[in-house]
Amino acid sequence: MTNYALALDIGGTKIAGALVDRSGNCSFRSELKSIPQEREAMFGQVVSCIRQVLAQADIQVQDIAGMGVGVPGKVDREKGIAVYQNNLPWDHFPVVRRLREIFSVPVILDNDVCMAAYGEWSMAGKSANETFVYLTVSTGIACSIIHQGSFVRGAGFAGELGLLKIQEGAGLEGSLEAIASGPAIERRMQAEQDRQPGYTTREVIRAYRQGHPVATQVVREAVSCLARGLHTVISLLDPHRIVLGGGVMQNHPELLTDLKRELQPLLIPEQHAALDRIRVTTLRGDAGLIGAGLRVF
Template sequence: MVYIAVDLGGTNIRVARCNAEGQILARVGYPTRAEEGVEAVIARIIHAIQEVWPADEPVEAMGVGVPGPLDPHTGVVLTAPNLGWENVPLADRLRDQFHVPCFVGNDANLAALGEWQYGAGRGHKHMVYLTISTGIGGGVITHGVLLEGAHGLGAELGHIVVEAKEGPRCGCGQIGCLEAVASGTAIARMAQEAWARGDPVPWPDPSGVTAKDVAEAAARGDPIAGAIMDRAAFYLGVGIATFWHIFNPTLIILGGGVMKAGDWFLEKIRTYARERAMTLAYVTPIVRTALGDHVGLLGALAYARMRCAQGSPA
């Protein structure tokens, strides 16, 4: 028996055929091109699924990870700012097309589930996953169960407030969210602000600077870039200490493009988190994702398997 896993992002659509053991048997990817509209993106997802659909083996179910708040019970994407979607019945559309159960979940929640089932979180009943990329998302496993909340909207870890009074405005509309001060977007914004102040920045054109550019300059020893990355690490440490206190996990897993900065950045985060732990009893290992770019697909697989096991309506 095989499963179809879909990782829908603002930039790329990734689709795979997988077995229950977490092996990716076939995989394709396409640009999302969200600017073309909902119907064009759904058509692209359907085409990608058709490419990996098995010729002679039944599909047990499909799992789909989507960025943004959604209702996992109905499979309706409530809002996905990176896609420009609102109230899109994605599960129904895919179920009607392929006639197999389809389960839609928040991409960061699913990534947490994937790491727990197949990656660095194996063997842990209590863990927190945080993805630090364009935005910041998260997922929580507690007592061996994915925490989704009453309406499937739980574990929005990137939107805890860490700078309530004078923090920058987040993409969600609130002030001082962790995402607004420590995401890849935030790092790029801080670089542009440094240029606007007249700081001696190492990038001549701030309009195209990325978090990767800033991290690479920091690794070379540039003091402005180093200060920006240090600020992001500080707030990530504050956030992780908060998660330690709330969830009491045995492991913190960090993923996303910003974590490719290097070991020096991870060590800064660990240091700041330890400094803010109420007691050392809360302190647990902070590690990188073990699944890398496969985390979204394997998370979608794990979610489909979980919902099938629960007997959840498709």
């Protein structure tokens, strides 16, 4: 079983775990709800998820090559510490040390978007001659850059595209994440409609497709702001490939057409070829698990 790694994709809503083989195939998947209110309870859920995967596979932890773990926010990869997240209670939490105290196998820790980027890049051929960008639009917005086979990390906080400041018409102002993430779309719709219970992103986008005037305004503004974010990425990096993932895009791939329509006028003619290099993920929710697993090998 050393041809398998145990992968974890840890978020503020859920913890996903699975075995991943060297070809990127996932099996024995398990999911548990996150407990973001308390750090030890949250860690206990992670341990439970690992044990569920091992039990389903009917193997011992010594039978795997190691564990790959993706967590949100800033991480210290060398020290194995989850430094900062806005949706988990793990301020400077020693994830790797704590896991190794229970499971005596190698543990690789990285940011969850980097893990998903690695999964997408690997399954797309793992070209070391390109600049590859993975952009997630989900609970938050962020991107990860792989240039000639290596991550571009800067001083440690590179890729936080969601922090980009946006000034749009009609007084719309704030960070890209505050306008175009899933929770932002829900919150802005709720502010206009005042419905109990509130709207889900799926409901807002469905209403947009049906011509609902408020939903149309909310989604069009979100798409317009995402286009500005993509314009920044293209102008700065001119990537060979851009893959869009996260719940908002993978559940609504039809938004890519709208996004390209908003993006095209922002580009000069020499940049128009970039429109054909943008696609929506085909790995859907497994990208983070696949990347985390493959990083072990």
